[in-house]
Each structure stands twice: as C-alpha cells, then as structure tokens.
Amino acid sequence: MSTNLAALFPSINLLTECPVNIKENVHIFHNEFNNTWMTVERKELTARDYALLTSLFKEIQPTLFSNDSISEKWIQFLLKSGPSPLKEDCDIRIIQLHLKTDDILKSDLNQAVQAYFNDAMQLIFISTHEAVLIEQKASYIHTFDDFSSFIVALESDFFLKVKIYIGKFHSTATLFSSHFIKEKEWFNKGLERNHAEQIYTMEKTFPINLIEQMSDEMKQVIRKEVLEPIEFDMELLQTVQLFFENGFNASVTAKKLHVHRNTLQYRLTKFQDITGISVRYFDGALVSYCASLIASEDEDKAHN
The missing domain is CATH 3.30.70.270 (Reverse transcriptase/Diguanylate cyclase domain)
Structure with a gap:
C-alpha cells in the first residue's frame, strides 16, 4: 500500500515513530495496523483524498490553532x-x-x-x-x-x-x-x-452508510435488475439520483443537471422503459437511488 500511496502523493514520508513537531503545512496519519505514521503535504490532498485517508488511517490532530x-x-x-x-x-x-x-x-x-x-x-x-x-x-x-x-x-x-x-x-x-x-x-x-x-x-x-452495510447478495440483485439492463449508464443514474434527492421536483432537478425539462423527462422515461421501474413512485425511486450509489461505489473501487 505504501508504494501506491507514494505514487499518488510524492511528498509522503513514512515514519516508524510519531513526529514530535507537527508542521502547519502537513497532515499526519497513523496506521494502527502496523503502528507507523505518515506525513503528507496539505496542498497535495483534495477533499476526496483527505476523506479517503481519514477513513483508512487515524489523523493526528495538530494543536496549532488550539493554543488557548x-x-x-x-x-x-x-x-x-x-x-x-x-x-x-x-x-x-x-x-x-x-x-x-x-x-x-x-x-x-x-x-x-x-x-x-x-x-x-x-x-x-x-x-x-x-x-x-x-x-x-x-x-x-x-x-x-x-x-x-x-x-x-x-x-x-x-x-x-x-x-x-x-x-x-x-x-x-x-x-x-x-x-x-x-x-x-x-x-x-x-x-x-x-x-x-x-x-x-x-x-x-x-x-451511503446503508449501502456499505448492504449484503453482497442484495447488491448483486440490484446490479442484475437495474445496472446491467441500463449498461451502467452513469448519465441515467445521475439523473434518477438527483430526481430522488430533490424530492421528485422536475424543475429543480433539470436546473441542477443543466438540461431542459423535456430532456429530464426523456431520461426518466428511458430509464423506466429499460428497467420497468418508475422513479416517480417512492419504492421505484428508492431502488433506483440505491442502484446509483452502488454504481458509484463500484466506480470508486475500480479507480482505487
């Protein structure tokens, strides 16, 4: 893993002891599995990188802002x-x-x-x-x-x-x-x-937490019934996801997607024609929303 992290973050420094002096321009993470520490320059981390690292390792919190x-x-x-x-x-x-x-x-x-x-x-x-x-x-x-x-x-x-x-x-x-x-x-x-x-x-x-706790068997059912028929079309999945998140409001969803309302209706109809699932009703929308989250999870795993 350390080799992969070094490829992603050139400034990474792996340590066998916790550093005594915490610099302002770095994050410090503790790998509790092998009891090692690492430092990474803040400028190299996007919000997504930071969230990923904090989910894998424990961040050592600096006190430079908390001296009172x-x-x-x-x-x-x-x-x-x-x-x-x-x-x-x-x-x-x-x-x-x-x-x-x-x-x-x-x-x-x-x-x-x-x-x-x-x-x-x-x-x-x-x-x-x-x-x-x-x-x-x-x-x-x-x-x-x-x-x-x-x-x-x-x-x-x-x-x-x-x-x-x-x-x-x-x-x-x-x-x-x-x-x-x-x-x-x-x-x-x-x-x-x-x-x-x-x-x-x-x-x-x-x-998001619900999907993480969902069994692999249930995820596979959703892949087979929803994701495979639409061939993992991320545009369709983003559309149904935003439609759900915006309370089935077509105008707001179209605005956030930067598309005409007719385009939104076309995508929702296309999704229903392929899967047989109507996202205009809560039960269908819930399954479709879960499918979009599973697809995002699969995509993240493929890139990591």
Missing part, C-alpha cells in the same frame, strides 16, 4: 471524552466545517461567524482543515437555510469555501464524544462519496 485553554478543553471533550467545558449540563450540537482553502486565516472565519451568528455559535479549530461550531439548544434553532446562507456569505464576503455537517443535539452529560466521533466519520464518508453536496446531515449520509 478553552479551545483545548473543547477538543479534549469532543475527541477524548474529557469533561465538558460548560458549567452546566445542556443540549448542544456540533456543526462541522471542512475548510477547502489551504491558507485559511482563523481571524477571517472568526469574523464571519461573529457577523452571521453573533454569540449563538462558538468557533473551535481542530486542525488546519477542520473547525466546529458549537450551538447550545435555545428558543431559536438555526435551520438548514440559515447554514446555506452562511456558506454563501463565506464565499461572497470572505472568499472561503467550506462544506459543513449539521449534527444532532445531545446532552453534554452523555458520552458526547462518541456521538461526535460517529458524526465525524459520517461527514468524512459524505465528503468521499457525495462530492456535490455542501451541507451534510445524518439523513443525507444515511443512504
């Missing part, structure tokens, strides 16, 4: 089951931010969060590409649209490109780190498998 005591307490609480930094138990949720820009300035993101959320969110940097917003449950709960507008504001006003994962509320009195680590894992899978999304949730990443 409050940030360090939150990191200990979220990642290592440390005590809650809050004085009283309450319900909180974590909004994860994946930062696509290498030269992100902490002050810029702090300014953006303060301008948009005032004091409703606390920003904590975890690593050079990761930060979290901590939201306490209150009378007003920020919505999906709020976070969508926040992303637009980051891009237009601060030229920052981010993807986010909206977590669920849990009590700080519970084993909160286990909730966060699971959400972090789901976020990484979403980044790896569904690149087009900007906002991820449990609901959006659940189908």
Whole structure:
C-alpha cells in the first residue's frame, strides 16, 4: 500500500515513530495496523483524498490553532471524552466545517461567524482543515437555510469555501464524544462519496452508510435488475439520483443537471422503459437511488 500511496502523493514520508513537531503545512496519519505514521503535504490532498485517508488511517490532530485553554478543553471533550467545558449540563450540537482553502486565516472565519451568528455559535479549530461550531439548544434553532446562507456569505464576503455537517443535539452529560466521533466519520464518508453536496446531515449520509452495510447478495440483485439492463449508464443514474434527492421536483432537478425539462423527462422515461421501474413512485425511486450509489461505489473501487 505504501508504494501506491507514494505514487499518488510524492511528498509522503513514512515514519516508524510519531513526529514530535507537527508542521502547519502537513497532515499526519497513523496506521494502527502496523503502528507507523505518515506525513503528507496539505496542498497535495483534495477533499476526496483527505476523506479517503481519514477513513483508512487515524489523523493526528495538530494543536496549532488550539493554543488557548478553552479551545483545548473543547477538543479534549469532543475527541477524548474529557469533561465538558460548560458549567452546566445542556443540549448542544456540533456543526462541522471542512475548510477547502489551504491558507485559511482563523481571524477571517472568526469574523464571519461573529457577523452571521453573533454569540449563538462558538468557533473551535481542530486542525488546519477542520473547525466546529458549537450551538447550545435555545428558543431559536438555526435551520438548514440559515447554514446555506452562511456558506454563501463565506464565499461572497470572505472568499472561503467550506462544506459543513449539521449534527444532532445531545446532552453534554452523555458520552458526547462518541456521538461526535460517529458524526465525524459520517461527514468524512459524505465528503468521499457525495462530492456535490455542501451541507451534510445524518439523513443525507444515511443512504451511503446503508449501502456499505448492504449484503453482497442484495447488491448483486440490484446490479442484475437495474445496472446491467441500463449498461451502467452513469448519465441515467445521475439523473434518477438527483430526481430522488430533490424530492421528485422536475424543475429543480433539470436546473441542477443543466438540461431542459423535456430532456429530464426523456431520461426518466428511458430509464423506466429499460428497467420497468418508475422513479416517480417512492419504492421505484428508492431502488433506483440505491442502484446509483452502488454504481458509484463500484466506480470508486475500480479507480482505487
């Protein structure tokens, strides 16, 4: 595997001991199987590369952004089951931010969060590409649209490109780190498998996890009944996938595909004629959506 990784990432450095000094311009990963470490320059990793590596290896989190005591307490609480930094138990949720820009300035993101959320969110940097917003449950709960507008504001006003994962509320009195680590894992899978999304949730990443848990026998049934008849036509599969993800809204789906609505209708009809499955009904759409995810999974495996 190390030879393959070296071919993909020329800057990779394999180590038998964990490096003491963590540089700002590298990621450090721990291979727990053979107890070795590797460093890779951040500029060589795309979001997909990063998601893949973090799914295979444990990232050693740098503390260059977390030198203040409050940030360090939150990191200990979220990642290592440390005590809650809050004085009283309450319900909180974590909004994860994946930062696509290498030269992100902490002050810029702090300014953006303060301008948009005032004091409703606390920003904590975890690593050079990761930060979290901590939201306490209150009378007003920020919505999906709020976070969508926040992303637009980051891009237009601060030229920052981010993807986010909206977590669920849990009590700080519970084993909160286990909730966060699971959400972090789901976020990484979403980044790896569904690149087009900007906002991820449990609901959006659940189908990806469902496909991963599906038996090989069931996957083979879907390949035989859906994928083979359409000859793994990725254009058709992308069409039915977006039609499902956009709530069977033809206008929105056509807009996202950058095609005329008549073209969309033609593709959906063609898919039904070949497979006998109508994606206009939920049961047919669900099977077709699973087929599109299996095809993407097969394609990723073929390229790796």
